[in-house]
Amino acid sequence: MSALVSSVQPANLARREGAPLVSLNRIAFVLALAAIYVVVPLIGNDYWLNSLVIPTVVMGLAGVGLNLLTGYAGLVSLGSAAFMSIGAFSAYNLLLRAPFLPLPLALIVAGFVAAAAGVIFGLPSLRIKGFYLSASTLGAQFFFEWLFTNFHWFSNNSMSLTISAPRLEFSGYNLTSPAGRYLLVVVTTGLLVWLARNIVNSRIGRDWMAIRDMDTAAAVAGIPIASRKLLAYGVSSFFCGIAGALWAFAYLGTADAHAFDLDKSFQILFIVIIGGSASLFGNFLGAAFIVLTPIVLDLIVLWWNLTDYVDQGSLTNLLRIIFGLIIILLLIKEPDGLSSLIGRLARRLAAWPLRI
Amino acid sequence: MLFFLNVLTSGLLAGLMYAMVAIGFVLIYKASGVFNFAQGSMVLFAALTFVTLNEHGLPFWAAFPLTIVVMIAGAVLIERLVLRPLVNRNPNTLFMATLGLSFVIEGLAQLLLGTDVHQLDLGIDDIPVSVLGLQISAFDLFASAIAVALVAVLAVLFSKTRMGISLRAVADDTLAAQSIGIRLPRIWRIVWSVSGFVALVAGLLWGARQGVQFSLSLVVLKAMPVLIIGGFSSIPGAIVGGLLVGATENLADIYIGPLVQGSVSTWFAYILAVGFLLIRPAGLFGESAIERV
Secondary structure, three states: OHHHHHHHOOOOOOOOOOOOOOOHHHHHHHHHHHHHHHHHHHHOOHHHHHHHHHHHHHHHHHHHHHHHHHHHOOOOOOOHHHHHHHHHHHHHHHHHHOOOOOHHHHHHHHHHHHHHHHHHHHHHHHOOOHHHHHHHHHHHHHHHHHHHHHOHHHHOOOOOOOEEOOOOEEOOEEOOOHHHHHHHHHHHHHHHHHHHHHHHHOHHHHHHHHHHHOHHHHHHOOOOHHHHHHHHHHHHHHHHHHHHHHHHHHHHOEEOHHHHOHHHHHHHHHHHHHHOOOOOOHHHHHHHHHHHHHHHHHHHHHHOOOOOOOOHHHHHHHHHHHHHHHHHHHHHHOOOHHHHHHHHHHHHHHHOOOOO | OHHHHHHHHHHHHHHHHHHHHHHHHHHHHHHHOOOOOOHHHHHHHHHHHHHHHHHOOOOHHHHHHHHHHHHHHHHHHHHHHHHOOOOOOOHHHHHHHHHHHHHHHHHHHHHHHOOOOEOOOOOOOOOEEEEOOEEEEHHHHHHHHHHHHHHHHHHHHHHHOHHHHHHHHHHHOHHHHHHOOOOHHHHHHHHHHHHHHHHHHHHHHHHHHHOEOHHHHHHHHHHHHHHHHHOOOOHHHHHHHHHHHHHHHHHHHHHOHHHHOOOOOOOHHHHHHHHHHHHOOOOOOOOOOOOOO
């Protein structure tokens, strides 16, 4: 219930009637934007951008895609990575076979291709619900991995079945440097998160939440359930598709279909659970958690000279245990994820030293 | 024709193995409405524990009950630490919790017991014998005999014993069962223990076939279409679903595979399951409790 109440309210950034034009929130928002778009590329070194910031932002974007479907519309998907791979392979082929397309347009068209696939694999949601649906998206997961591996046309008949980043450029600017790729990722993500926020606050978003909370009541209230569900699959896959293209080109550089395997789908699902369902900002917290935890674990092993005791294999298994435990713990203690935890902390701090 | 029949039989026998894993799911789903994603990792964990004990010199008759004890201890822990705090939450939350659980179990199993591929020899050779003109592996025959015996035992357990009857009461109507004094946590512990036992049997049979290794836990993914086709709440359904998936998958691989450059068995079962969902959402034997809007 608390999830419903908090998520139906408009996001804090939207100006309510009667609120001052320059509120504290707005100033904070503008400052944050300035930091993200100007300061980070100036001070961030290549390692930070390449292996921390870019993957976090892209995975967060994929999390936004799944969260629109799972957190807002209440539909399960275990195939987010499949839709990412569709976006990646579509963008690659578009840029390869239609060189006149500018990069942003290619990304958008790739997103729409992924959306079409999402709608097709979302069709069973019209007749079934709950985790039964995961079978259909799981099917998508295996089907597209198979498709992109077995049909070499998709990877332009390359021997290694990989797709490599085309020249990343936009209106004459070369974006292949780490800072350039960071800007590409962050501008795209910024625009898409803005779009997601507006979708969520619009009638469509309210319809999704109504369907999530009680579909019978939503149907009685006259919400077109079928088309809204399919739209949720389409929009979610659109976001995942663009995230996939960015993952392949701006982060990995060279990717094959196995870069988008089932584990990636699980990671995105974990991002949604850790960050908090029905929260857009939370996805980036969740993504940061997913990206940073392995790195922190590596560093701990290095700093404390544990390399003799802990090999790479046990680190991987340790990581699985940590992720699993965090998931269970969050589901029990904080079902709305890190974003609600941080929101509570912020409210506490605002009233400090008194308690709310 | 003989070739077709051979393909069909080997598919059916593989399907029986799917069914073994699926039965573990059905047990837990019936008693608690949870789709237990961790069933596959339980198969891995059980098989790894058994093999490790076996390699340390314990004979079969000692390692087997010891592994069962470990699985029961695991079931008690899971009930106390995961299921009880999550009681009354929606099925999606529970599903995700079991997903987290599967990560924990897989990680623990491999951290404690190693990531090597273990060979497991149950003393039955994988040699083909001729039955009615068909070539069937002796091991497959043995595995099917075990599967049939297991189902028979479970059926008797559920219909004749007090425990089985209370379990069915819980499955039928949880609230009513609680109100007449059936203790839900106890039922859950029992059900998770029994499905731990089923996981052990399935793990041994699969493990003897392909080695005890991480890929055992992926069997869970194949159980999903099996359950959808058979119905989540029916043991006979799990068996029929398993046979159907095994047979069609094998046939599709042989007859459709060459047309589309390669093996289709990674995804064929899911598409089949989705087809079934569209026609019969409750599965072949399931209760049609799924509402449609």
